[in-house]
Every structure is written in C-alpha cells, then in structure tokens.
Amino acid sequence: MQASSLPIGYTAFVDRACFAKGSLQHVVTLAKNTLGDSQLANVLIFNDGTGKPVDVDFRGSTAAVLDRLRGESKEGHTSDTAEKENEQPPRKVGRPKLGVVSGEVTLLPRQWEWLKAQPGGASVTLRKLIDEARRVGESESQVRAAQEATYHFMTAMAGDFDRYEEALRALYAGNETLFYEWIDDWTPDIRDYVKSLASSAFKQEEH
Template structure:
C-alpha cells in the first residue's frame, strides 16, 4: 500500500455485496470485527480513488492489523516532506509579493504582434491562455482518472457480467447514456459502485 498523508477512502465487498465503506482504518476494523476467518479470505477492499484493490493482511488481532497498516503508510513520506520544507526558496524576479514572477518567453515576431494587440497586453493574454489550458488539462486528467478507476474495478469484479466489454468501450468513448444502459442489470452493489467511480468520466459533456 502506498504511503499517503491523507486517509484512504475505500469500499469492501464480500460475495459481490458491499459490506463496508469509509476510511481504510474504519473498513478494516469493521471487517475484522464482523467476519469470521473463513469470510476474511473472500473480502475485497477497493480504493475509492483508483478503483484498485488494496492488499490487507488480516492475520492477528484488529490492533495488529491496524498497526501493520500504520507502519506501511508511514515513514519516508513525512521525512521527505520535512526536507522540502527546510529547503530555502530561490530568489525570484518580478513582483513576488503580488505573486507575479518574471520569466523568459521566446516567440515569433507575428506571435508577439498578436499578443501585444490583445486587450490588456501580452502578459494578461498569456496568463489567460495558461489558465484556460490548465483548466482543460485538469478536466481531461479527471476524466482519465475516472475511466481508469472504473476499469480497474470492473476488471476485478465485473469481468463475467453481461455486456462487460461493451460497457468498457462505452466508458472510454464517453457515451454516458449507453454506458449506464449496458450496466443497468448488473448486480446492484457492483453497478452502483461502478457508477460512483465513473461519474467524473462524463464530466466534460457538461462543461
């Protein structure tokens, strides 16, 4: 399990039924305290952010299981963060108190002419173009992340369900209506979790 400073939100399934949701610590505690050892072997816990299964060693007491999780998620990450905090920032040219930093931009003459002719001048126009490109890029990244999360979970839990491959194609094609139609008759808990993971995959359609 990868180290993280933020609690991992996850969902546990037993026999394709949703058993517990919440932080990893909460889900693990609920599972460990509620299920017999024979059922623990059937538990599958998925990361709500990535759709990937989380490997948990349930041997021993609940405290021992949680201690192992804590040791796996701690250590190097925090020390690396502290080292970065102690690094001195480089001196910046521009108006740092206003959050403005100067840098070199190389453009063709016709490109400079176009920038200078825009309302507000070159700097204002460049900032607007960059902000828009970042917005579009972040939106596309969220779509890809949602597609991958849904894919990982569907591969693990829905590979033998009706119209699985067709649903995957609809997911990556961004065909929201067809995707939901194809998974409509799936096992309810599986279907609902797939919808949860895939929600952001169709967000560009609304923008």
C-alpha cells in the same frame, strides 16, 4: 478544500455485496469484528480514489491487523517523503521572489501583434491563455483518472459480467449513455460503485 486534501475513502465487498464504507481502519475493524474467517477470506477492499484493491492481512487480533496497517502506511509515507526531498532542487540564498515572475517569451511578429491588440495587452492575455490551458489539462487528467479507477474495479469485480467488454469500450470512448446502458442490469452494489467511480469519467459539455 482541494481534492488532494480530502481523506481517502475505502469500500469493502463480501462476494458481490457492499459490506462497509469509510476509512481503511474503520472498514478493516468492522470486517474483523463482525465476519467469520470464511467470510474474511472473501473480503475485497477497494480504494475509492484509484479503484484498486487493497491487500489486508486479517491474521491475528483486530489490534494486530491495525498495527500492521499503520506500519505499512508509515513506511509508505517515509518512502514518498524521502523521494520528494531528493527531487527538490537546492534552495537559493536570499529573499524569495513573490508575485509576478518575469521570463523570456519568443513569438513570431504576427503573434506579438495579436497579443498586443488584445484587451489588457500581451501579459494579461498570456496569463488568461495559460490559466485556460491549465484548466483544460486538469479536467482531462480528472477524466483519465476516473476512467482508470473504473477500469481497475470493473476488471476485479465485473470481468465475468455480461457486456463487460462493451462497457469498457464505451467508457474509454467517452460514450456516457451507452456505458450506463451496458451496466444497468449488473449486480446492484457493484453497478452503483462503478457509477460512483465513473462519475467524473466523461467530459461534461459546457453551455
């Protein structure tokens, strides 16, 4: 299953303690049904994928709160769908081409000679090079996304913690050992959530 198809999880905190995890509906329902108004005012819910806080209006009944969430979700989905449809180029009439697509590639003579000398020939070598470049690019994108998610949560919940700035610098410098050292004595629930967000924030050495 691809990561993009996985359901988005959410984590709720009351003050500095982790209160609930799960779908947004589950977390909101649990908070609404078990917490008093003063505690609800201190609830912060974070998107596990982006590390960003989610704005939830807890006024009214549980059903009313969930109805507002569904309405906001539907509006956002409709807007995203409309944008994607507008971006799509017009379809060409006729049967779609399947499999290999030919195209023009311009290279210097020495580059053609090198390609032709590779096992499988130029086409096979080019496909391998492209696949490898895509793999590296996707890995780097995953690292950047994890760094940004970790940054968003740390800024919201740990901005006044000791060695917060040092931890951020280690995060973006890719220094995994130092990063975990700086956050080791943070409030346990916040530290553990930071670790979960940062699990893909450092490039793994290939052996």
